Amino acid sequence: MDTPLSPDERHQLLEEQLQTVADLVQKSRDASEKSLRFDGSATHLDLQLPEILALEKYLSSKDESPDSSGLGRLIADTTALRFKMIEDIRDLEMVKGVDPELVKKVVGTLDLDINMGEGISAEYGHMIQQTLKDGDRDLSLRLGELRLSVRQDIASARRAIAGDALDVDRGLEPRIDEGFVENAREDPPEAMPGDAHAASQKRVEGLKVKRRKEEEWRRQQKRLKILLGTLGLAVAFGIGQLILYMVPALQGPEIIIVTVADFSKVPAVAIVDARPPSLFVKVHDHVWYTLDKQGQGAALHRIAVILRQANYNGAKLRDENGNLVAEWIRGVGEYVYEVVPPQPDPEPEPGSEGGV
Numbered sequence: 001m002d003t004p005l006s007p008d009e010r011h012q013l014l015e016e017q018l019q020t021v022a023d024l025v026q027k028s029r030d031a032s033e034k035s036l037r038f039d040g041s042a043t044h045l046d047l048q049l050p051e052i053l054a055l056e057k058y059l060s061s062k063d064e065s066p067d068s069s070g071l072g073r074l075i076a077d078t079t080a081l082r083f084k085m086i087e088d089i090r091d092l093e094m095v096k097g098v099d100p101e102l103v104k105k106v107v108g109t110l111d112l113d114i115n116m117g118e119g120i121s122a123e124y125g126h127m128i129q130q131t132l133k134d135g136d137r138d139l140s141l142r143l144g145e146l147r148l149s150v151r152q153d154i155a156s157a158r159r160a161i162a163g164d165a166l167d168v169d170r171g172l173e174p175r176i177d178e179g180f181v182e183n184a185r186e187d188p189p190e191a192m193p194g195d196a197h198a199a200s201q202k203r204v205e206g207l208k209v210k211r212r213k214e215e216e217w218r219r220q221q222k223r224l225k226i227l228l229g230t231l232g233l234a235v236a237f238g239i240g241q242l243i244l245y246m247v248p249a250l251q252g253p254e255i256i257i258v259t260v261a262d263f264s265k266v267p268a269v270a271i272v273d274a275r276p277p278s279l280f281v282k283v284h285d286h287v288w289y290t291l292d293k294q295g296q297g298a299a300l301h302r303i304a305v306i307l308r309q310a311n312y313n314g315a316k317l318r319d320e321n322g323n324l325v326a327e328w329i330r331g332v333g334e335y336v337y338e339v340v341p342p343q344p345d346p347e348p349e350p351g352s353e354g355g356v
Contacts, residue, residue: 004119005112010077012217013116017080022059055079071143074127077120078150085113085153089160091207105211110157112214117154121147256310263306268299270320277313279303285320289341296326296336304328 011018058072088109095102124147131140255276263269268287273280281303288296300317307315307328317326319339326336 004115004122007073007077007119007123009221010116010119013112013214014077014080014084017084018076020083021055021076021079025056025059071127074120074123075146077116078146081113081116081120081150082153085110085117085157088113089157092160095207102207102211105215106207107161109211109214110161114154114157117150117157121150121154124150253311255312258306258310258312262310263303266299266302268296269303277311279307279312279315281315281317283317283319283325285342288319288325293336297334300326300328300334300336304334 005013054070054072055075056072058070058076088106092103092106092110095106124143128140128143128147131137131143257274257276258272258279259274260269260272263272263281268283268291269281270284271282273282288299291299303315303317308330313330315328316324319325319342321342323339324337325339326334328334
């Protein structure tokens with residue numbers, strides 16, 4: 001999984017740990033101290049007072065959404081993810097050599113933890129850049145320490161997956177960051193073999209239930225992605241069909257290619273050159289110039305009627321010398337221009353060069 005989960009997805013997976021953080025912040029912290037102790041464990045958070053206040057403000061806010069930004073949310077996520085990673089590393093150590101299938105599932109869970117850690121780390125990075133722009137160097141340094149603790153969390157999870165997990169049976173906790181999490185060693189009381197076996201079985205059963213919930217969540221995400229993919233294809237297909245039907249309409253009516261045969265009732269037409277939506281016509285000089293102005297206009301009008309039916313927008317008529325003699329423009333009008341007819345070459349006089 002390369003793309004980090006969104007804050008909303010992350011909060012769903014960290015729901016249990018976030019609730020624990022909220023309960024402990026509410027019940028266990030002495031207002032005169034600057035640390036939080038969780039369930040009497042060896043691990044506690046050494047936070048500065050502004051960070052504790054930001055955390056309390058976020059946890060107590062009912063209107064703030066899970067994907068909102070802010071230091072309080074990042075500290076809550078960092079705390080919850082750290083305890084989830086510790087728990088998952090312990091799970092991995094417990095099932096090693098006992099159940100290979102459970103080992104695969106726990107490794108998958110740690111991969112998910114690493115993914116969430118990368119997302120939190122990236123958010124710290126964005127916040128550091130913003131505080132540097134704002135000129136708050138002290139806050140940016142503190143955020144750098146918190147981000148480093150997340151990176152060390154990720155490294156611990158990767159070591160556990162690689163087979164270099166810490167031996168939690170000896171009471172060792174992953175050491176994350178001196179300024180953020182302090183780790184200590186507390187030797188657990190010796191347990192009788194029967195009690196240890198029962199506790200181990202109970203732990204494994206609880207782990208199986210937890211894995212089933214995570215698998216169901218993954219299946220729901222997969223079904224959602226398939227649904228969104230199918231919906232996207234349907235939308236794309238619909239847009240394609242819409243374009244297929246709209247493009248011809250946008251292009252306008254089809255233009256019919258005309259030839260000189262279409263103007264057989266206009267004797268003046270000699271040659272036509274169809275370049276839709278325009279038509280270029282060459283006229284016979286000996287026909288065009290024998291017509292008066294009214295006759296030329298009538299010839300132009302017949303040409304315009306044929307071209308309207310063929311969906312053309314205009315036509316230019318030129319004589320054999322290339323002079324523009326008439327023009328039709330759709331929606332504008334028909335125009336016959338005054339052009340001096342070309343004069344025939346004079347016949348040579350008898351006795352002159354070329355004469356008979």
